[in-house]
Amino acid sequence: MTTTTRVGTSQIAPALFNMAAPARYCPSCLSAVGRTSTTSLLHRSAPAVTSSPFQQLRFAQTSQNAQKYKRKDQPASQKKKKTRSTFAQPDLRDAIQFSLVDAMRYLRAAEVGRSPAASKYEVHLRLRTLKNGPVVRNRLRLPHPVKTDLRICVIAPPDSQAARAAQAEGASLVGEENVFDAVKEGRIDFDRCICHQDSLTKLQKSGVARILGPRGLMPSAKTGTVVKDVRASVREMVGASEYRERMGVVRMSVGQLGFTPEEMQRNIRAFVEGVKRDIAGLSDRISKEIHEVVLSSTNGPGMSLNGEMRSAGSVPTRDVSTL
Numbered sequence: 001m002t003t004t005t006r007v008g009t010s011q012i013a014p015a016l017f018n019m020a021a022p023a024r025y026c027p028s029c030l031s032a033v034g035r036t037s038t039t040s041l042l043h044r045s046a047p048a049v050t051s052s053p054f055q056q057l058r059f060a061q062t063s064q065n066a067q068k069y070k071r072k073d074q075p076a077s078q079k080k081k082k083t084r085s086t087f088a089q090p091d092l093r094d095a096i097q098f099s100l101v102d103a104m105r106y107l108r109a110a111e112v113g114r115s116p117a118a119s120k121y122e123v124h125l126r127l128r129t130l131k132n133g134p135v136v137r138n139r140l141r142l143p144h145p146v147k148t149d150l151r152i153c154v155i156a157p158p159d160s161q162a163a164r165a166a167q168a169e170g171a172s173l174v175g176e177e178n179v180f181d182a183v184k185e186g187r188i189d190f191d192r193c194i195c196h197q198d199s200l201t202k203l204q205k206s207g208v209a210r211i212l213g214p215r216g217l218m219p220s221a222k223t224g225t226v227v228k229d230v231r232a233s234v235r236e237m238v239g240a241s242e243y244r245e246r247m248g249v250v251r252m253s254v255g256q257l258g259f260t261p262e263e264m265q266r267n268i269r270a271f272v273e274g275v276k277r278d279i280a281g282l283s284d285r286i287s288k289e290i291h292e293v294v295l296s297s298t299n300g301p302g303m304s305l306n307g308e309m310r311s312a313g314s315v316p317t318r319d320v321s322t323l
Contacts, residue, residue: 086130087248089291095304099311100268101261103295103303104320110300111257119298120146121255123268125275126292127248133286135245136278139224142267145239146253152234153190155179155199155219162196165231170238180206188215194233195219195226243275250275257297260321265309268293 098106104121111119127136153173154166163174173179173190176199182188184207193212195203203209203219212218219225227233243252254267272293279288296302310317 084131086128089126089128092292092304095292097304097306099306099308099314100265100295101310101314101317101320103305104261104264105315106303107295107297107300108257108320111297114299116257119257120253121257121259121264122251122296122298123254123271124294124296124302125250125272125290126294127245127250127288128291129245129248129288130286131248133288134282136250136275136288137242137244138274138278139237139240139242140252140271140274141236141240142254142270144255144259144263144267146241146255146267147239150192150238150240151190152237153179153193153217154196154230154234155193155203156196156230157198160196160198162198162230166194166234169231169234171234176202180208183208183211188212188217190217192237193217193219193225194230194237196230197226197228200226243271258321261309261317268295268305 107121151172152166152170154163154171155176156162156166156174158175158178166174171194173182180202188211200219209218225233241252243250252271254271255264259267272290275290279290282288293305293307294302295305
């Protein structure tokens with residue numbers, strides 16, 4: 001028969017926690033045992049987590065989707081605005097428009113005290129057009145020329161019939177080598193330059209393109225300044241003006257300050273019809289039309305025209321025809 005002996009806590013406590021035995025239980029040993037137990041306990045409570053390849057791929061896709069749709073959370077002020085493909089045009093129903101006589105009257109009042117030769121009328125044609133579409137560009141001789149002191153240079157063989165015809169029409173400089181030498185020396189005493197077809201090869205080999213090109217004076221077939229009939233070209237160019245579309249607007253001087261309203265009307269009509277012909281010569285797929293006609297002066301504001309010669313309360317035409 002087995003006999004079980006119960007041992008009380010009071011009997012084993014002095015044996016296990018006998019602090020009077022320094023040789024058997026030292027403080028350093030107890031601290032080391034405590035650190036080891038704590039470390040092992042932490043490792044048991046936080047085991048290493050390993051993710052599968054499927055979980056890694058899913059996490060990557062979630063990150064990409066979060067960046068993809070992040071722009072929707074941005075405020076409207078930071079979002080990229082859609083740019084216009086056409087130039088903004090004002091609503092003419094809200095604009096104050098004038099007849100030609102009234103517009104000339106106000107512009108002449110803005111030019112008081114200035115020399116009539118230094119101030120000119122200018123027409124601005126505002127177009128409804130695409131920003132990246134082709135531009136309108138041409139040269140036009142008005143019924144009443146604005147500038148009659150244009151200096152024209154003609155590059156042609158000195159003893160040829162073309163050179164004699166150019167001199168008869170009033171060209172200021174005619175020749176080949178003498179023109180090239182003057183340009184290289186910096187003496188460019190002309191406003192327009194025309195080249196005869198027979199002198200085109202010498203012009204290209206002369207080396208003056210780098211001088212005349214930046215000034216817009218280099219003759220080329222594209223601009224219609226390399227011609228065969230010099231007489232007709234010089235006659236057309238004297239008193240003619242060039243215009244070019246910029247930012248959806250075509251500008252050109254159409255008269256001097258002393259022009260009568262009738263002369264201004266003929267010049268404006270010729271300018272508008274010339275621009276319409278240029279627009280009609282473009283491709284059918286290009287949408288371009290005149291939206292507004294504005295008359296201004298050198299120092300005056302712009303006046304939107306309503307297409308009428310005189311209004312009910314306009315002054316007589318003779319009052320805006322004298323200086």
